[in-house]
Amino acid sequence: MSELVLALLAGVAAGALNAIGGGGTFVALPALVAIGLPPVTANALSRVALVPGAVASAWVYRREIGQVGGASTRTLTAVSVAGGAVGAGLLLVLSASAFDTAAPWLLAFATVVLACGRRLSRVLAAALGRSVTLSPRAVLAGQFVLGMYGGYFGGAVGILMLAWWSAGLGLDAATTNPMRIAQLAAVYLSATVLFLLASDVLRHPHLLAAMLVGSVAGGYAGAHLARGLPSGLLRGAILTIAVVMTVLYFLRG
Incomplete structure (x- = not known):
């Protein structure tokens, strides 16, 4: 019973964190590992369990989802789905240890880019004498890589999305939060x-149902x-979550 309550x-x-700014995996995954599940099984189970929460959040935001760059919402979602499937396949056939080692550094990089992305975009634009904006093809290529990351590991993939859109398109994290949630649901x-x-x-139906x-x-x-x-x-809440999750994950590692 205590394990079900913890789940x-x-x-x-995790569902609330994903809706507000991301980082739900860093709550769900350690909890399942603490219960006694193997890391790969816990990773997969947490991803399955968090899908309905992401869909529920996307439903709340359904009228506020806007286009990212020149890529259509439908195309971006299709790329996220494809990337998530490829990443999930990799998780099932490869060891997650190397990626787990890299994850804190990826999260730290994402946090810095998220904090400075729009300012960096403006500085580059001033230095080059023109705006710095990713092409639709570049946006989709980056989204596919993020989808793979989300399917394989999942930790902070929403934060990485916001960082990518912020640095490459100069978009505000608050205004793109609805799209982040929709793409998170697609990847998961x-x-x-x-x-x-x-x-x-x-094989763990009760833990899955509880989470x-x-x-x-x-x-x-x-x-x-x-x-x-x-x-x-x-x-500020999104950035705070990113910083806290980065610190906690370094401490965990």
Whole structure:
């Protein structure tokens, strides 16, 4: 019973974090490992359990999802789905240890880019005498790589998305948060299909159900909370989450 309660609470926290600024994996994954699941199984189970929460958050934001750069929303979503499926396949056939070692550094890089991305974009534009904007093809290529990362590991993939769009397109983290949530759901959804078919996630139905219920509640409540925050406060919350998750993950490693 205590394990189910821990999984439920971790799901609530992870769903809420993903809705507000990202980093839910850094709550869900350690909780499942602490319960006793092998790291790869815990990684896969957390991804499956967090899908409904991401979908619930995307539903709350459905009327506020805007286009990113010159890439259409439909095309961007298709690329996220494809990348998530490829990354999930890699998780099932490769060791996650090397990626787990690199994850804190990727998160630290993403946090710095997220904090300085728009300013960096303006500095580069001033130095070059023109705006620095990624082409639609570059946006989609980067999104595919992020989708692979999300399917393989998942930690802070939403933060990395915001950092990529901020540095490459000069977009504000608060205004692109709805699209981040929609793409997070797309990446997790494709990975989930593969995990359900090829991993041992279904051997732990009670833990999966508890975390799934928690993620839906947290994702729905977190999205409503994020919508009510002023853009400056939401931007600060997203950056704070990124910094805290970076520090915690370095301490964990």
